[in-house]
Amino acid sequence: MIGRIVEDISSGSDSDYSKWWISWFLSSKGNEYFCEVDEDYILDRFNLTGLNNEVSNYGQALDLITDNLDDDIQDELRGALDVQARLLYGLIHARWIVTARGLAKMLEKYKRVEFGRCPRVLCQSQPLLPVGLSDTPYEKSVKLYCGRCEDVYSPKSSRHGSIDGAYFGTSFPHLFFMIYPNLISPKVGPIEIPPTRLHESEVNKRNRRTREEPEITENAGEPGSTAAAALKADRYRPRIYGFQVHEIAKLQRWQEAVRDRQVGRLEALEDVS
Numbered sequence: 001m002i003g004r005i006v007e008d009i010s011s012g013s014d015s016d017y018s019k020w021w022i023s024w025f026l027s028s029k030g031n032e033y034f035c036e037v038d039e040d041y042i043l044d045r046f047n048l049t050g051l052n053n054e055v056s057n058y059g060q061a062l063d064l065i066t067d068n069l070d071d072d073i074q075d076e077l078r079g080a081l082d083v084q085a086r087l088l089y090g091l092i093h094a095r096w097i098v099t100a101r102g103l104a105k106m107l108e109k110y111k112r113v114e115f116g117r118c119p120r121v122l123c124q125s126q127p128l129l130p131v132g133l134s135d136t137p138y139e140k141s142v143k144l145y146c147g148r149c150e151d152v153y154s155p156k157s158s159r160h161g162s163i164d165g166a167y168f169g170t171s172f173p174h175l176f177f178m179i180y181p182n183l184i185s186p187k188v189g190p191i192e193i194p195p196t197r198l199h200e201s202e203v204n205k206r207n208r209r210t211r212e213e214p215e216i217t218e219n220a221g222e223p224g225s226t227a228a229a230a231l232k233a234d235r236y237r238p239r240i241y242g243f244q245v246h247e248i249a250k251l252q253r254w255q256e257a258v259r260d261r262q263v264g265r266l267e268a269l270e271d272v273s
Contacts, residue, residue, distance in 0.1 A: 021066070039066075119153065130143070
């Protein structure tokens with residue numbers, strides 16, 4: 001398919017070339033989280049510093065992205081280059097979206113709620129933002145970050161769930177809210193929930209979400225214990241370039257206390273059953 005696209009535009013100008021591969025990539029199913037990286041940003045080699053060590057056949061992959069690849073390239077090699085071009089564009093994308101222009105483009109997608117809403121009831125449908133749990137490719141898939149509860153969720157679509165988290169980076173959503181602080185709703189204080197089993201079951205159904213399975217040691221608790229799993233789950237902490245942000249001690253203590261109460265309710269329910 002890429003071969004046909006390159007042949008169709010082989011007579012176009014250089015400015016036309018740079019739009020074709022990127023347009024094809026962005027219009028492919030499962031790539032809706034990505035925004036278009038400006039051509040001048042890609043062509044400025046300073047912005048790509050170090051990526052030649054991350055991507056095999058770096059020069060040819062870059063030529064494919066900008067549609068300057070030789071027509072003589074064999075189809076077999078072109079298929080391999082397409083994989084590397086996706087990797088290269090994703091890593092460029094992670095750098096682009098933390099620039100002023102990149103943040104503005106992601107702001108448009110955020111306002112259209114293209115990344116979904118937080119499933120937690122108390123977050124009142126807060127829009128989500130994509131985030132990576134690692135800046136290294138092929139380690140973690142993309143997650144969705146809620147600026148209100150400061151937690152991460154897996155995308156509902158398996159297509160989106162297979163996107164590499166390194167294509168968005170670990171810092172993006174936190175820089176986003178620092179630039180646009182008016183977009184995050186104020187956090188509410190603790191809300192006491194009546195400990196009735198009926199109410200809890202209703203809330204649990206509405207809050208059901210897919211989370212990564214935590215690693216649980218053999219003696220951590222009973223097999224299949226929800227309370228034990230909750231205790232072992234790692235808490236997500238927002239970071240910018242490795243440094244933790246928004247460390248509010250009072251809020252952190254309240255969040256930990258709410259979690260402890262929820263774990264206590266789960267243990268009580270498990271004892272009854």
